Amino acid sequence: MKPMPVTDSMFLALDTREHPMHVGGLALFTPPPDAGDDYLRLLREDLLTNSDVRDVFRLRPATPLHSLGYLSWTEDTNLELDYHFRHSALPSPGRIRELLELTSRWHSTPLDRHRPLWEVHLVEGLADGRFAFYNKIHHALMDGVSALRHLQSVLTDDPAARDCPPPWGTRRPPRDRVRPSPRPLALLRAGGRVLGDLAGLAPVTARVASEAFREHRLTLPLQAPRTMFNVAVGGARRFAAQSWEWERLGAVAHAAGVPRNDVVLAMCSAALRTYLLDRDALPDTSLVAMVPVSLRPRAGGETSGNRVGALLCDLGTTIADPADRLAVIHRAMADGKQLFGDLSPLQALALSALNVAPFAVAPLPGVVTHTRPAFNVVISNVPGPRTRLYWNGARLDGLYPASVLLDGLALNITTVTSGDTLDVGITGCRRSVPHLQRLLTHLEDGLNALERAVL
Template sequence: MKPMPVTDSMFLALDTREHPMHVGGLALFTPPPDAGDDHLRLLREDLLRHSPVRDVFRLRPATPLHSLGYLAWTEDTDLDLDYHFRHSALPQPGRIRELLEVVSRWHSTPLDRHRPLWEIHLVEGLADGRFAFYSKIHHALLDGVSALRQLQSVLTDDPDARDCPPLWGTRRPPRDRVRPSPRPTALLRAGGRLVGDLVGMAPVAARVATEAFRDHRLTLPLEAPRTMFNVPVGGARRFAAQSWELERIGAVADAAGVPRNDVVLAMCSAALRTYLSERNELPDTSLVAMVPVSLRPRSGDATAGNRVGALLCELGTNLVDPADRLTVVHRCMSDGKRLFKDLSPTQALALSALNVAPFAVAPLPGVVTHTRPAFNVVISNIPGPRSQLYWNGARLDGLYPASVLLDGLALNITTVSSGGTLDVGITGCRRSVPHLQRLLTYLEDGLSALERAVL
């Protein structure tokens, strides 16, 4: 057995029927020119026979300890790949609408804890001849960034390559499963760094307090207004997805002198403002988004585990002018990033824990309905592949993330920059967020308004 990090155990402890804690993704492909009618069936059979499996895809939780969740991983020595890698077909007429409907149902279903915590659904039957796969893996094994890096590791920029492994595989030789124990000197250095980080928390706390209360430059938890998104959630999900040209977003960013991610946040601000206004649910004060920030190193093998920080950002939804909303978003994100840049990874995680701490008690009866939300919505932007990628000759046309919902957090918007497009996946509670797909129209309206305002 392998001891489980605290973050992994936390995600497993939060996992319930109403709150399945897996991250997912929908990838759309155009088949290679020489693909026949049985192309996907033959490809799947070949992958099941000849594909090695990465260590992380063999892990399942060990015996649970009372109500405290799981404390260790164990390796599944009899992995049933045929169970995990499934082949499905869409009902007629095979539109994207039907694809999103089945993805919504798959994303609503918890993973089997008696098996390694992942599934991949290979999907055919789209009317335009394309195929898709929807994958989901428990957040305890991979976060959104590491899941995307795993996907990228099995793709290629060569359209003629036919040796791409499946999502559970790797192009690199498998690592030894038994890692050498850390040397005493390495443990001492790590312990020294941890002590230094903890000693440094006092001035960090003082700085946060100064910027938040005196300078009013940081957004703190529990400052968000109550909205229709901040309610208890059921287990059923809705999923919507669409792509935008990065060139349009980049033109707005260049004209306004802000990062592209700030433009995406401003698009979301406009969409949320319209959605809530149509239902007479728009608060007088600005909605607050939690924006995940990767704390991973840019180099090295970082395709497993969880290293995610959390910034809080005012969205300016109380403002009519789109340029004013963009200004508010840019100021909040700049202040938060500046603070994170000066912190060690341990200190950044501690500050992030402060931002999301109220959700630790959200499952308790009455907490969500009787307390102010820590924030209103999660909006995440994950850097994706910069070039056109292929999988065994099939061209990747879109990559749409599906994420986690919790009590008090009924909506999640996650984006991936993929080649020349921004691919947006929206996950919502089926009961609490009606007509979720309308947010896609409102995102387009928000981008058009920004283009008119700054170009």
């Protein structure tokens, strides 16, 4: 048995048929040049014989403790790989459209809690000869950043390499040195740092209040307007995905003097503005995005668990001019990052908890219908590999994340920088966000407008 952190237990408690709490990803590959007609069949057979399974992929929730919920993980000693790893083929004509529809269905289905909480789907039948992996794993085991880091750990930048582990495997790490037990003085120092962080929460709260209310610099929860995205969600999902050249966003960012992430947010703002205008549903008040911020050390190699903070960003959706809208987004993100940069990790988590706290009561009947949303949409930008990667000779062409929806949050946009592209995955409630794929067209239109405005 392994004790379960509170955050993991919380994600399991939130998991229902209407709110499956897994993160996913669609990876698109071009087979190696020497692949034969039986390449994928042989690939499947080879993967099923690989018993090198990373520890996190053997964990399943232990029996819940009545009303207290899940408190520990247990290791599944009889892992059935052929249950977790599945091979499927697309119907004709094998377009990306069919691939996304299949991904939408898989992403709608909850994971079986009696088994380790993950699935990997190998998909063939694309008309252009490519194949795909759709992976999903429960948020209690990995967040988006740790899932991406895990994927990178099984890939390589060498197209000739044929020793890559399976998606559930791991490369053999060097033998760890035995770590000495913590000394009493070190424990006292660590405890002192925690107490210092807690003592610092009061001045942090005062500073946030000053900047938000007096200086009008920070966006706080419950300032967002009600939109068609802020409703109770059903269990069915839609998933849409597309890639953009990272160089295009870089040119806009350089000309405007802003980070590329701000350009991503401006593209999303334009897309949401157009989508809502088409439905005569654009509020008079600007939409607010929750932007997850990784609290992991940049040099760290953690590939499991959850360490994510939350900033709120004014998207400027009431502003028609794309350059002016980008300026509003840039200021909102700069102010939030400056505040987070001055905080300890514990203090940053406390501020993040304040930003998302209203969602703790969202499952209660009537809360979503009768209260203002904490924010309107989640927009994540996950740093990914900046070089071309391969898996046993197959070239990675795209990496599209699929995320979690909750009551009051029917739309999620997650992006990954992969090689020389920005790969965008959009997850929406099938019932509440019709014609989700149109957001992809609106994203392209938004980038075109930014290019005309600043270049």
